[in-house]
Amino acid sequence: MQDDNYTEWQIEAVLNECGVEIVSDIATHFLCFCPYHGNNRTPSFEIDKISGLFLCFNPACDARGKLLDLVRATTHKTEFAARRLIIKCAKADSQEFVTRLAARFEENPDFVPFDQTTLDRLYEEFWKYSKSIRYMMGRGFTEETLRHFRIGYSSKHDMVTVPMHDPKGMPIGLIGRSIEDKIFKNSRQLPKNKTIWNLHRAKAAGGTIVLTEASFDSMLVHQDGFACTGALLGGSLSVYHEYLLNKYFSTIIIATDWDDKSLAENKYPGCRRCQGECQGHNPGRQLGLSIADKLSHKRVLWAVYEDGVVYPDGAKDLGKLDHEARVQVVRNAVPTIEYLSWGLDN
Secondary structure: OOOOOOOHHHHHHHHHHHOOOEEEEOOOEEEEOOOOOOOOOOOOEEEEOOOOOEEEOOOOOOOEEOHHHHHHHHHOOOHHHHHHHHHHHOOOOHHHHHHHHHHHOOOOOOOOOOOHHHHHHHHHHHOOOHHHHHHHHHOOOOHHHHHHOOOEEEOOOOEEEEEEEOOOOOEEEEEEEEOOOOOEOOOOOOOOOOOOEOHHHHHHHOOEEEEEOOHHHHHHHHHOOOOOEEEOOOOOEOHHHHHHHHHHOOEEEEOOOOOOOOOHHHOOOOOOOOOOOOOOOOHHHHHHHHHHHHOOOOEEEEOOOEOOEOOHHHOOOHHHOOHHHHHHHHHOOEEHHHHHHOOOOO
């Protein structure tokens, strides 16, 4: 057995055996809570799905090594026993994982209800201030859309607020975005990795979902006439997201961000994934590839403007498009094999 040649399912099975929780993943790596220093809020540990090489991004920890090292450290097995565990996990396949996932989430995660009176107060406050109304309508939202999603405003923090719900529609928190600067401040311990924003409405509207990264983008898609829309609220796909998408939808239209890898803002100093100087990254497209990979048994499409063009005029996301362009990219959605044939992510 070579230490640097595994399958994704084998890595998943090994992590499960070691008690390392996968929080989310991108196309090439799993993101986990670090077993070396015990973080439990923001995952700081990543492991390559093929090589099994891992590292922790917390500078105070900086754990790194091979899959065998991880198994020995977490299970306290001898090298021989650790290798046997890894070999046993090679028998894992995607169907086994789906079965385990379904059993694990047979019961919904425990969601803590958020105070509805607070959401109502913020909603009423939104309509009292011309500043918040001008800001949201300046971003292209209609009054009908703002009332439908019960958008709020905190004058104390100068932030627009968007309610978040669990899959059954119970309020569980809010997303805050400042008006003056692009600053986000969510309610405390918002469980965004355990559900999909707007899921309770999207699953009631049909078997197709237009999946974005941000709630504002999904609101605009809804305004354009596509009721089945939801947002992952970040650049990663969690196991909860995977389970919910698999359970409720037959068609997933990927409408994640497009980040120009050539721009300086997408080249990371000290990047550990690139060999030498950072070549640039497109996290929105990496997220899309994870969705397409994990849900390949579903009908997965990619929102595109036309052949070879994701979003027109170099737009980063759906929020930068007008109504006609957004409608076009959703209606022109193409299968994964066609999207990949354009070589846009190379």
